[in-house]
Amino acid sequence: MALRLGLMRVPRNCDKMGRHDEILKGLQAWAGQFYGADATVERLVRLSGGASQETWSLDIERPGSVEELILRRVPGGVSVAKNSEAIGLGTEAKLLSCADGTVPAPKVIQVFEPGSDIGEAFLMNRIPGQTIARKILRDDEYGIAREKLTHQCGAALAAIHAIPSADLPDLPASGGLDQLKKYETIYRAFNLPRPVFELTIAWLKSNVPSAVPPVLVHGDFRLGNLIVDTNGLAAVLDWELAHLGDPREDIAWLCVNSWRFGHSQNRVGGFGQLNDLLAAYEASGGRKFSSDEIDWWEILGSLKWGIMCMIMYESFRSGADPSVERAAIGRRVSETEIDLLNLLEQRA
Amino acid sequence: MHDAPSQKEMLTAVKAFIDDTAMPALKGHAAFHARVASNVLATVLRELDIRPAAESAEQQRLVELLGADASAPVATLNEQLCNMLKQGDMDLNTPGLLAHLKTTTIDQLSVDQPAYSGLPSD
Numbered sequence: 001m002a003l004r005l006g007l008m009r010v011p012r013n014c015d016k017m018g019r020h021d022e023i024l025k026g027l028q029a030w031a032g033q034f035y036g037a038d039a040t041v042e043r044l045v046r047l048s049g050g051a052s053q054e055t056w057s058l059d060i061e062r063p064g065s066v067e068e069l070i071l072r073r074v075p076g077g078v079s080v081a082k083n084s085e086a087i088g089l090g091t092e093a094k095l096l097s098c099a100d101g102t103v104p105a106p107k108v109i110q111v112f113e114p115g116s117d118i119g120e121a122f123l124m125n126r127i128p129g130q131t132i133a134r135k136i137l138r139d140d141e142y143g144i145a146r147e148k149l150t151h152q153c154g155a156a157l158a159a160i161h162a163i164p165s166a167d168l169p170d171l172p173a174s175g176g177l178d179q180l181k182k183y184e185t186i187y188r189a190f191n192l193p194r195p196v197f198e199l200t201i202a203w204l205k206s207n208v209p210s211a212v213p214p215v216l217v218h219g220d221f222r223l224g225n226l227i228v229d230t231n232g233l234a235a236v237l238d239w240e241l242a243h244l245g246d247p248r249e250d251i252a253w254l255c256v257n258s259w260r261f262g263h264s265q266n267r268v269g270g271f272g273q274l275n276d277l278l279a280a281y282e283a284s285g286g287r288k289f290s291s292d293e294i295d296w297w298e299i300l301g302s303l304k305w306g307i308m309c310m311i312m313y314e315s316f317r318s319g320a321d322p323s324v325e326r327a328a329i330g331r332r333v334s335e336t337e338i339d340l341l342n343l344l345e346q347r348a
Numbered sequence: 349m350h351d352a353p354s355q356k357e358m359l360t361a362v363k364a365f366i367d368d369t370a371m372p373a374l375k376g377h378a379a380f381h382a383r384v385a386s387n388v389l390a391t392v393l394r395e396l397d398i399r400p401a402a403e404s405a406e407q408q409r410l411v412e413l414l415g416a417d418a419s420a421p422v423a424t425l426n427e428q429l430c431n432m433l434k435q436g437d438m439d440l441n442t443p444g445l446l447a448h449l450k451t452t453t454i455d456q457l458s459v460d461q462p463a464y465s466g467l468p469s470d
Contacts, residue, residue, distance in 0.1 A: 195426060196449055198433035203440060257466050264465040325384045331391055331460040337453045338466040341446065348440040 019076075020044065023056065026117030027071070030110065031060050038062055053089060053240065057126060068126040069109065077119015086240040087171060093122040094169040095216075095239045102159040104152075104235050127235040133223035133261040137270045141230055148232035150272025153221075153254065154280025156236055161215040161247045162285055168216055173244040175211070176300055180204055183307045190310055196337040200303050203344060209248075209296050212287060217245040222259040223269050248289060251277065252297030257339040258305050299343050306336030356396060363389040395459045402455035409448045 024044050031039040044058040053072050060067040074089050087095075090111070099105040106124035114120040136142050174182075184201050187194075219241030227235040253259070255267050255274060263270030268277045274291045282288045313330030315321040353361070363386055371382040403422055410425035411418050414432070432438045438445055457464055 193427055193430040195429045195433060196453060198430045199440065199445075199449065202433055202436060206436075260465065262465045324381055324388060328384050328388050328391075331388075334453060334456040334460045335464050335466060338450075338457055338464065341450050341453055342466060344440060345446055345450070348446060 020046070023071070023073070023118055026112075027058065029117060030112075034110065035060055035062055035067070053086075068128075069123050070106065070126045071118075071121055071123050073119055073121035074114075077114075077121065087242055088240075089120055089122060091169045091171065092239050092242075095242055096124065098163050098167050098169075098216075099160065099236070099239075102162070103156050104233055105239075106235055106237070127227050129227040129229035129234040131224060131227055131237070133259075133270070136223055136228045137261055137263050142228060145228050145230055145232040146271045149228065150268050150276045151280040152233035153226075153268065153272070154277045154286070155284040156233060157218075157221065157247070157250050157254075158281045158284035158286035160218050160221075160236070160250070161287075163216045165214075165216070165244070168244075171216070171242060171244050173214065174217075175214070175245050176204075176249065176297065177208060179249075179304065180300060183304050186311060187307050190314055192310065194333070194337065196340055197303065197306065200299060200340050200344065203347070204296065204300055204303070207296060207347075209293060212246060212248070214244045215247050217243055217247065217249050219243055219245075219250070220253070221250045222254050222256075223261065223271075224259075246297070247287060248294055248297045249301075251281065251289065252294045253301045255294060255298050256301040256305060257342075258302070258335065295343065295347070299340060302336045302339045302343065306333050306340070309333045309336070356393060359389050359393055359396075363393070391459060394462065398455065398459050402452075402459075406452050406455070409444075409451070413444055413448055 024041055027041045027044065031041050039060050039062045042059045042061050044056060047055045047057050047070075054075055056071040056073065058069050058071060060069060072089060072092070093108050093111050096105050096108050100107060106127055109123045109125060112118045112121040112123075130136055130142070136145065180201065187197060187201075218236065218239060220238050221236065225236070225238040226233060227237060254269050254277070257264055260266060260270035266272055267274045274294060278289055278291065278294075309329050309332045312326055313333075316323070316326035316330070366382055366386045366389070371379060371386065374382050407420075407422045407425065410416065410422065410429060411420065414425060414428055416425055416428065429438070440446065454467060457467055
């Protein structure tokens with residue numbers, strides 16, 4: 001199970017120099033053709049050790065100008081058998097092109113096909129700003145950004161959900177009940193019974209909301225995956241969990257208490273109120289939803305995050321990843337249990 | 349058996365070594381894992397204090413909620429509760445259920461993540 005979880009992302013300098021040098025050589029050859037013979041690749045640095053994709057930062061220098069770029073690359077340059085819900089790099093690049101013009105997002109500059117010198121990868125522009133939630137929610141320099149962010153997120157979500165399905169690459173379809181079934185199966189396989197999860201699963205099954213037409217769902221729209229500058233939302237990143245599904249999933253995921261980073265009083269991402277988000281969403285062309293309609297999806301979201309924590313703990317329990325961090329995350333499941341009880345007691 | 353140093357003293361000593369000696373000497377990923385390791389030891393220390401009474405109270409509540417044998421182990425009782433919830437024999441409106449789950453979860457969080465934002469502030 002290769003879940004890519006932003007919270008846990010820590011730079012890992014595990015790359016051998018050989019890989020760095022190979023990528024540098026491939027990029028240098030590309031830059032010579034794309035920008036001209038006087039272009040050089042500088043400051044190529046690995047940024048994150050995500051399980052499913054590598055992210056590298058680099059600059060292209062020419063006399064009098066610098067292009068700041070990001071390289072997204074399949075680890076080792078070669079896709080392994082698809083064993084996660086991540087959509088794959090080529091699809092991610094196509095989605096960024098679909099978003100171009102209506103959703104703040106990086107622009108794809110070049111796609112490298114599997115088997116190229118660089119491996120399967122794409123280049124996009126590097127957008128300046130902050131992704132660390134605690135800084136965005138606390139630092140004075142983001143005060144104006146915090147005031148604008150709720151409206152901007154509502155507009156960005158409406159724009160994502162409005163991308164015509166005819167333009168989209170092939171994507172998995174996954175509705176609320178599909179996800180509930182999937183996560184219930186994973187949870188049961190661990191044989192670690194938790195009464196709060198049982199209550200939640202049973203409640204979700206008996207209170208399924210009526211369906212709305214499927215749209216492009218980003219799948220991980222929350223602080224950590226958004227670039228924020230002093231004027232607010234600068235770019236939506238991390239499209240690799242995108243799928244066709246219910247627009248309320250994205251709205252509710254941003255509300256899950258785990259993604260409020262301690263600022264629980266602000267239901268939207270720790271920075272805003274749900275009614276304001278829903279009003280901005282509707283004003284930008286999204287469907288009209290009431291806050292009641294978001295609850296079911298927020299409960300599903302908290303349950304999913306709790307089971308994701310169990311999945312990460314399981315990688316310790318099974319011996320696949322013996323790190324202390326994978327052990328410790330098993331003691332974060334109870335965070336989602338209190339969140340679920342807080343949500344469910346309003347429904348009793 | 350001897351109890352000098354006690355479990356708590358030994359854990360406290362290891363935690364102090366990580367915090368004061370090892371962590372400052374480490375960088376990057378290793379420093380991050382040292383911080384996690386220190387947090388894990390803090391969790392174990394809290395659990396030593398909190399778990400015995402909390403788990404005994406949980407067991408008594410479960411016996412009452414389920415009408416079970418007073419000597420039944422807590423794991424068995426929780427499995428039974430899980431099955432009843434799964435089969436719909438209990439739900440949100442079962443008297444005492446939510447209060448029991450909330451107390452149990454708050455006790456669990458006071459071990460696992462005592463600063464978590466979802467805890468009631470009182």
